[in-house]
């Protein structure tokens with residue numbers, strides 16, 4: 589009788605052990621599952637943030653500039669100035685880096701002339717783009733369509749912090765036009 593009770597006690601203990609181990613395994617796998625889900629959520633959050641916010645330069649150009657300056661950067665004669673074959677000339681001038689950043693941040697209005705063709709248009713600022721995007725879209729237009737071959741030898745890419753430094757100025761499209769005139773004074 590005593591022996592049997594002892595054996596039953598072992599049996600109960602053994603079963604308890606099994607239950608504890610099983611419960612532990614269940615809790616642990618639930619924990620793992622939750623962690624995996626959190627990781628997956630974080631990943632989707634970052635990829636959606638990327639796809640709605642910043643765009644690489646080429647995509648940004650297609651979305652925000654190509655309608656006027658053309659997919660191939662040639663613009664439209666007499667209405668929209670070309671960027672192909674022209675951006676390097678702007679950036680090579682004294683103050684040229686600041687000028688092209690300012691065109692995007694503050695816009696441009698007033699008559700200009702490029703290769704003997706007059707433009708009397710207006711470009712609205714695209715300052716809602718963040719610093720990185722403005723730098724990227726400018727770098728794209730500076731390099732695309734063979735422009736890279738005309739860049740000054742010591743040219744360095746426009747940086748986001750340069751864009752940040754040009755923000756917050758009391759400037760409008762007409763002021764940028766004045767700055768452009770100074771850029772071409774040397775001619």
Ligand code: HEC
Nearest residue numbers: 652653656668669691696697698700707708709710711714
């Ligand atoms: C709605 C049409 C339009 C869009 C969109 C547009 N631009 Fe312009 N852009 C113009 C016009 C028009 C001018 C010339 C303004 C003038 O005659 O004063 C100009 C001028 C410029 C200039 C100065 C050229 C020079 O010789 O001084 C640059 C650089 C430029 N745009 C780059 C861009 C970039 C990069 C984008 C995209 C982020 C863009 N533009 C989007 C119409 C546009």
